[in-house]
Amino acid sequence: MEAVVAVIEHGGPGSPHSRGRRRVAARRSGSWKRSAAAAGFAAATAVAALGFAVPLAYGQGAPSDAGSAVARADGQSPRPGDVVRLQVWREPDLSGEFPVDADGFVVLPRIGAVQASQLSTDALKQLLVDSYAVYLNHAAIDVEVLRRVQVLGEVRNPGVYTLAPTMTVADALAVAGGRTGQGHSHRLDLIRDGERVAVNLSPEERIGDSPIRSGDQLYVPERSWWARHSAIVSSAITASASLLIALIL
Numbered sequence: 473m474e475a476v477v478a479v480i481e482h483g484g485p486g487s488p489h490s491r492g493r494r495r496v497a498a499r500r501s502g503s504w505k506r507s508a509a510a511a512g513f514a515a516a517t518a519v520a521a522l523g524f525a526v527p528l529a530y531g532q533g534a535p536s537d538a539g540s541a542v543a544r545a546d547g548q549s550p551r552p553g554d555v556v557r558l559q560v561w562r563e564p565d566l567s568g569e570f571p572v573d574a575d576g577f578v579v580l581p582r583i584g585a586v587q588a589s590q591l592s593t594d595a596l597k598q599l600l601v602d603s604y605a606v607y608l609n610h611a612a613i614d615v616e617v618l619r620r621v622q623v624l625g626e627v628r629n630p631g632v633y634t635l636a637p638t639m640t641v642a643d644a645l646a647v648a649g650g651r652t653g654q655g656h657s658h659r660l661d662l663i664r665d666g667e668r669v670a671v672n673l674s675p676e677e678r679i680g681d682s683p684i685r686s687g688d689q690l691y692v693p694e695r696s697w698w699a700r701h702s703a704i705v706s707s708a709i710t711a712s713a714s715l716l717i718a719l720i721l
Contacts, residue, residue: 637680
């Protein structure tokens with residue numbers, strides 16, 4: 473009887489009180505489900521954003537020459553117009569001077585095209601040693617990058633010359649035969665793309681340490697008219713003065 477009374481007092485399954493409690497429970501359940509769904513969506517969004525951000529953080533899509541910038545940092549890189557001098561001991565067919573094209577590639581025997589502009593001189597040498605090791609045993613290889621420069625003006629043998637980085641500016645003039653008697657003894661112009669570069673070139677300055685690039689011109693200007701004819705003018709003045717004195721006396 474006590475159990476039956478308890479049901480009657482609190483209301484049976486169909487009582488209004490019971491239906492109210494079910495509606496409250498249903499509302500609470502729906503609210504929980506919506507909260508769970510929102511939390512799940514937020515978590516999924518965070519994971520997706522993390523998955524997108526991680527590749528960017530590690531440099532996905534970075535320029536392809538990012539690693540080559542490190543390779544270039546340890547030495548000077550060949551430029552378009554430069555000449556790679558390759559000397560392989562006892563292999564004259566593999567040795568020679570090979571130009572670097574406009575895209576920075578140099579074509580070498582057996583190896584083919586190598587993008588030299590993306591490597592320092594030391595890195596290029598190591599690459600060639602490793603590449604020729606496939607064909608040669610204990611190959612002795614020497615690699616030197618030369619600059620192709622025009623030496624013009626008042627020099628005895630004007631023309632285009634390949635200059636080693638260890639040569640000096642004075643050496644560059646010497647390979648062109650030196651200055652003529654009409655050449656300026658203390659002036660040397662650096663011309664690039666038809667314009668004079670404002671720079672002072674010391675005769676003792678090494679080509680590798682100078683701003684000289686392949687395609688540049690080293691131009692020796694002519695001395696001034698007075699410098700070229702000062703002896704004649706002085707002789708004429710002396711002779712005229714002597715004649716004038718003789719006439720007066």
